[in-house]
Amino acid sequence: MLSYAFQVLNEQGYKNIATEQFNNTAELMAAILAKGIAVQIKRGLGKEYILQTEPLSAIRGKIDIAESVKTQTMLKKQMICTYDEFSVNGTMNRIIKSTVELLLRSDISKARKKELRKLMVYFGDVESIDLYTVNWNIQHNRNNQTYRLLISICYLVVKGLLQTNSDGSTRLMDFIDEQHMCRLYEKFILEYYRKEYPEITANASQITWQLDDGIGAMLPVMQTDIMLTYKEKVLIIDAKYYTHTTQSQFDTHTLHSGNLYQIFTYVKNKEIELSAQPHEVSGMLLYAKTDEAVLPNNSYKMSGNIISVKTLDLDCDFSEIANQLNKIVESHFGIEARC
Numbered sequence: 001m002l003s004y005a006f007q008v009l010n011e012q013g014y015k016n017i018a019t020e021q022f023n024n025t026a027e028l029m030a031a032i033l034a035k036g037i038a039v040q041i042k043r044g045l046g047k048e049y050i051l052q053t054e055p056l057s058a059i060r061g062k063i064d065i066a067e068s069v070k071t072q073t074m075l076k077k078q079m080i081c082t083y084d085e086f087s088v089n090g091t092m093n094r095i096i097k098s099t100v101e102l103l104l105r106s107d108i109s110k111a112r113k114k115e116l117r118k119l120m121v122y123f124g125d126v127e128s129i130d131l132y133t134v135n136w137n138i139q140h141n142r143n144n145q146t147y148r149l150l151i152s153i154c155y156l157v158v159k160g161l162l163q164t165n166s167d168g169s170t171r172l173m174d175f176i177d178e179q180h181m182c183r184l185y186e187k188f189i190l191e192y193y194r195k196e197y198p199e200i201t202a203n204a205s206q207i208t209w210q211l212d213d214g215i216g217a218m219l220p221v222m223q224t225d226i227m228l229t230y231k232e233k234v235l236i237i238d239a240k241y242y243t244h245t246t247q248s249q250f251d252t253h254t255l256h257s258g259n260l261y262q263i264f265t266y267v268k269n270k271e272i273e274l275s276a277q278p279h280e281v282s283g284m285l286l287y288a289k290t291d292e293a294v295l296p297n298n299s300y301k302m303s304g305n306i307i308s309v310k311t312l313d314l315d316c317d318f319s320e321i322a323n324q325l326n327k328i329v330e331s332h333f334g335i336e337a338r339c
Contacts, residue, residue, distance in 0.1 A: 026106045029157050030116060033100060036150045037119045045122065046144050048090030053082045087125070092138065092147045094129040099154040101128060131158045182241035185288055186225045189239050189312075192325055193228060197335065201229040207236075210272040222266055230333040232278040234270060237328075238263045238285050245287040245295055245311060253294045255309060259285050267305050282306040282332060289313040 040046075053064070055073040061083025068080040100116050136155055140148050186204075193202040207222040226237040238259065246253040267283040274281065282305060289295060289311040296309040312324055329335050 026103060026157075027108045027112060029153055030103045030106075030108045030112045032153050033096070033103070033150065034112065034115050034119065036153070037096065037100075037116075040146060040150065041119065041122050043146060045088045045093055045126075046090060046147060047086050047088050049084040050087050050089060051082065052085050053080065055079065056081045088123075089126050091129070091134075092144065092151055093123065093126045095131070095134055095154050096150055097123045097126045098128045098131050099157050102131065102157065134158070182239075185241040186239040189237065189286070189325065190226045192322070193226065193329070196322070196326075197228075197329060199230065199335070200329065200333065201227075203227055207266055207269050208273060210269050222269065224266060228329070228333070230335065232280060233333055234274070234279065234281045235328075235332045236263065236266050236270060236281070236283045238266070238283070239288075240285060241288045243290065245290055245292060248294075255285070255296060260307070260309075263307060264302060267307065268303065271305060282308070284328070285309045286328075287311045289315070 053067075055068075055071070055076070055078040057078050059079060060081045062081065064080040064082055068074060068078075071080065073080055097120065100120060104113055104116060136151075136159075138151060190202060190204055193200060203226075204224055205227050207224060209216050209219050209222065224236055225239045228235040228237065240256075240259060242256075247256055248254075263283040263285055267281050271279070271281045284307070285296075287296065287310070295311050297311065299306055299308040301307075310328070312321070314321060
């Protein structure tokens with residue numbers, strides 16, 4: 001799923017990851033980081049201006065008179081100075097180094113650990129950081145754009161894979177929390193169809209509200225997860241990754257009403273948008289399959305449109321996952337499923 005969700009892995013330096021075998025998630029994360037760090041080192045480690053405050057014999061930056069008097073540095077012919085230093089010891093490099101140190105304590109191969117240790121030689125001037133206190137809301141710009149994937153992987157390792165044991169030690173887990181897994185699940189499905197079905201237009205486009213008077217103040221944005229378009233047919237997929245795929249009351253299972261209302265709204269507004277041309281709009285709620293006894297597998301015809309509810313079994317070989325996704329395309333667009 002990661003290899004599809006992060007299409008940047010197909011860039012030079014990442015391609016051979018797809019041919020490697022990984023025993024666990026930590027091994028995959030370590031491999032991606034190793035490739036990415038190696039590429040970044042060739043480009044040069046990013047630098048930031050970091051505020052430094054220290055006693056100096058030669059004046060630099062701003063002098064802190066009050067602190068100099070308080071610490072009596074003048075007796076040593078020094079003054080407390082505050083200045084900006086252009087250094088590799090920036091936040092992103094510190095996050096990468098600390099994440100690698102975490103992976104080095106995990107269950108990955110000796111060869112992978114050796115590879116990571118060699119790369120860490122270039123991080124000699126970079127300090128570690130407490131990963132539990134990191135503010136992950138990092139702004140990427142033209143100068144640090146190459147760090148985007150690396151920081152994303154570090155985030156998955158720290159937020160999704162790290163668990164503290166009762167004895168205070170740490171270990172890597174093989175799951176990601178529901179919120180972040182949901183985003184990964186959506187991205188995976190979208191990128192799968194983009195890559196495997198180039199004849200289909202696959203995107204996560206917005207749908208415009210079809211208003212009678214044109215007044216749309218305060219209306220929320222209709223942002224689809226996946227919209228597949230092939231000739232005159234459109235399939236809008238809302239990908240859902242929940243612990244429970246249905247809601248239950250008094251042993252009666254029903255679909256999540258909010259999800260159904262949402263996909264119906266998407267479909268009907270898209271239907272009106274395309275009314276001036278030949279079209280066929282359908283919608284689908286695609287849940288990740290759970291181990292529940294009752295799972296949705298229904299199709300409904302609502303006001304002329306097909307709304308279906310399906311589950312995608314992720315607990316199987318990837319060839320079977322692909323087969324399930326291929327059947328969706330085959331049934332809606334008549335395109336022969338990929339082998």
